[in-house]
Amino acid sequence: MAITVVGSVAFDSIETPSGRRERCLGGAATYFSLAASFFTDVRVIAVVGEDFGRRQEAVFQARKIDTRGIEHTAGKSFFWEGSYLDNLNEAKTHITDLNVFAVFEPKIPEGYRDSEFLFLANIDPVLQKRVREAMPQAKLVAGDTMNYWIKDHRPALLEVLKGLDVLLINDTEARMLADNNNLVQAARGVLALGPHTLVVKHGEYGATAFFGEHSFPAGQVRAAHPFRAPALPLAEVVDPTGAGDSFAGGFFGYLASQSELTPAVFRRAMFYGSVMGSFAVERFGTERLQELTREEIDKRFIVFRELTHLD
Amino acid sequence: MAITVVGSVAFDSIETPSGRRERCLGGAATYFSLAASFFTDVRVIAVVGEDFGRRQEAVFQARKIDTRGIEHTAGKSFFWEGSYLDNLNEAKTHITDLNVFAVFEPKIPEGYRDSEFLFLANIDPVLQKRVREAMPQAKLVAGDTMNYWIKDHRPALLEVLKGLDVLLINDTEARMLADNNNLVQAARGVLALGPHTLVVKHGEYGATAFFGEHSFPAGQVRAAHPFRAPALPLAEVVDPTGAGDSFAGGFFGYLASQSELTPAVFRRAMFYGSVMGSFAVERFGTERLQELTREEIDKRFIVFRELTHLD
Numbered sequence: 102m103a104i105t106v107v108g109s110v111a112f113d114s115i116e117t118p119s120g121r122r123e124r125c126l127g128g129a130a131t132y133f134s135l136a137a138s139f140f141t142d143v144r145v146i147a148v149v150g151e152d153f154g155r156r157q158e159a160v161f162q163a164r165k166i167d168t169r170g171i172e173h174t175a176g177k178s179f180f181w182e183g184s185y186l187d188n189l190n191e192a193k194t195h196i197t198d199l200n201v202f203a204v205f206e207p208k209i210p211e212g213y214r215d216s217e218f219l220f221l222a223n224i225d226p227v228l229q230k231r232v233r234e235a236m237p238q239a240k241l242v243a244g245d246t247m248n249y250w251i252k253d254h255r256p257a258l259l260e261v262l263k264g265l266d267v268l269l270i271n272d273t274e275a276r277m278l279a280d281n282n283n284l285v286q287a288a289r290g291v292l293a294l295g296p297h298t299l300v301v302k303h304g305e306y307g308a309t310a311f312f313g314e315h316s317f318p319a320g321q322v323r324a325a326h327p328f329r330a331p332a333l334p335l336a337e338v339v340d341p342t343g344a345g346d347s348f349a350g351g352f353f354g355y356l357a358s359q360s361e362l363t364p365a366v367f368r369r370a371m372f373y374g375s376v377m378g379s380f381a382v383e384r385f386g387t388e389r390l391q392e393l394t395r396e397e398i399d400k401r402f403i404v405f406r407e408l409t410h411l412d
Numbered sequence: 413m414a415i416t417v418v419g420s421v422a423f424d425s426i427e428t429p430s431g432r433r434e435r436c437l438g439g440a441a442t443y444f445s446l447a448a449s450f451f452t453d454v455r456v457i458a459v460v461g462e463d464f465g466r467r468q469e470a471v472f473q474a475r476k477i478d479t480r481g482i483e484h485t486a487g488k489s490f491f492w493e494g495s496y497l498d499n500l501n502e503a504k505t506h507i508t509d510l511n512v513f514a515v516f517e518p519k520i521p522e523g524y525r526d527s528e529f530l531f532l533a534n535i536d537p538v539l540q541k542r543v544r545e546a547m548p549q550a551k552l553v554a555g556d557t558m559n560y561w562i563k564d565h566r567p568a569l570l571e572v573l574k575g576l577d578v579l580l581i582n583d584t585e586a587r588m589l590a591d592n593n594n595l596v597q598a599a600r601g602v603l604a605l606g607p608h609t610l611v612v613k614h615g616e617y618g619a620t621a622f623f624g625e626h627s628f629p630a631g632q633v634r635a636a637h638p639f640r641a642p643a644l645p646l647a648e649v650v651d652p653t654g655a656g657d658s659f660a661g662g663f664f665g666y667l668a669s670q671s672e673l674t675p676a677v678f679r680r681a682m683f684y685g686s687v688m689g690s691f692a693v694e695r696f697g698t699e700r701l702q703e704l705t706r707e708e709i710d711k712r713f714i715v716f717r718e719l720t721h722l723d
Contacts, residue, residue, distance in 0.1 A: 189593075282500075284616070285647040305595070306617035309645060329642045329719050334620060336596040368722050408640050409720045411679050 108222025111179035125386030132343035136350025351377030419533025422490035436697030443654035447661025662688030
């Protein structure tokens with residue numbers, strides 16, 4: 102099944118203890134698409150400026166990602182500059198230039214309208230909702246958000262949450278969204294806002310899925326029992342940028358590639374999410390995802406199993 | 413196989429968001445013994461004052477823990493007062509009165525001398541080393557330590573580490589001991605100091621075992637691959653005191669109960685460690701461990717498997 106993703110396609114200047122890169126290709130939709138493209142067809146909705154040229158386009162083409170929904174307009178693409186010098190788990194933002202993203206009006210190509218899987222990456226919830234409503238055929242909808250929308254755009258965000266099958270956010274965001282420091286209680290609070298399933302990303306400690314009463318996946322009988330996927334302990338995290346979006350791409354890409362969404366498939370999707378996140382951070386920007394092979398992914402999946410399984 | 417544990421038996425006054433308890437029975441050796449007692453025979457070496465009476469003794473007796481090595485002397489027992497009001501993951505210490513512990517000279521009863529398993533709980537490394545040397549028959553030795561010894565008693569601690577099969581510490585301690593912020597690199601650094609295996613406890617995110625070249629357990633062929641046990645997501649952590657010691661007790665107790673120390677046994681031991689930690693925090697002090705049954709433990713072990721396993 103094809104996935105349509107709406108989100109940012111951007112340029113990032115990144116500094117980490119491993120070095121610095123200027124204006125690498127980034128953005129949530131970019132990381133998500135690259136990661137998901139190893140599992141299924143991916144279609145992107147985004148906006149870029151004149152600085153987005155053949156070289157950037159080629160990154161998507163190489164992974165056969167449908168870019169008809171990437172609108173090219175006058176001006177510059179979204180630009181982010183940040184560093185992780187003190188703490189690899191938290192970016193320090195130096196510059197955020199929305200540029201053409203400030204007036205982003207998502208346009209959905211006709212060819213995208215049969216996408217049964219829809220991913221609403223971290224953008225203005227007003228836009229997330231608009232895209233969701235414009236794609237009523239989507240049978241499974243997942244999304245991400247961030248502290249800025251949780252704090253200052255709560256009513257719009259709550260509208261989006263009502264229509265989500267899966268919400269993927271990190272610990273801090275989950276606690277903030279539910280206004281509760283205990284993760285299990287926070288998860289219950291978030292699930293009460295609408296999403297059938299909540300995936301909380303813990304960075305270097307992996308991710309936990311919490312299941313609501315209106316269970317997704319169907320047949321999920323352990324509503325009381327969450328599921329935890331590990332993260333791979335890595336001797337070097339070169340650049341954490343995009344790890345969460347790559348997790349989402351691996352997770353949702355794997356789900357979309359399966360004919361049935363059983364609890365077992367959901368669990369494997371969590372592992373594939375962690376696998377893709379572990380690759381993303383091995384090099385700067387999207388470098389590692391660009392050169393990755395499906396064989397490497399499946400090998401690492403086995404490592405993840407050995408990391409966690411008793412037998 | 414019997415375990416001998418040396419460490420503190422103490423009184424704790426604890427405040428958490430769930431409430432407050434005055435002078436409950438505590439101390440690393442207490443939590444460790446109670447947790448391990450569900451798996452094997454446990455013998456304690458500690459010192460207490462005149463405030464340790466029949467009521468406290470009865471807690472050990474009820475779990476058939478050998479207390480011949482608990483020395484009773486004039487004065488008061490070790491006393492700790494702390495709170496977890498802002499952060500359940502980190503205790504704020506208000507009072508530490510070493511009392512009789514300040515002049516602790518561990519004495520090993522004759523009846524303990526055939527113990528094949530020895531656990532050196534978090535005490536002065538000079539004493540840890542003395543006990544280790546006095547029990548040369550111990551075939552498997554594990555230990556714990558803390559930031560205070562790592563910072564200010566490093567030479568003595570390094571002597572202890574050389575003789576350990578397994579060191580159990582938390583993330584912060586591992587990073588401090590190796591002076592390295594990356595956990596995998598820190599683990600390599602710690603393993604180079606002597607322990608064959610390092611178990612790093614992550615609090616609410618579980619624990620990871622890293623294996624050195626001189627592999628323990630024998631047959632551990634995945635020196636490059638760590639093993640991660642989850643922690644149980646809990647809707648209420650009443651009191652985190654003793655969670656790490658209870659982990660150690662479950663882990664080491666299970667190991668000591670098995671006839672062969674295979675990699676599979678080691679993995680199950682990690683899970684039993686997490687299981688015991690998850691119970692310990694459900695009520696104040698040792699309350700939950702005192703009323704626990706082996707049946708509850710095995711039920712929760714299955715929950716841990718479901719939490720992490722794909723199939």
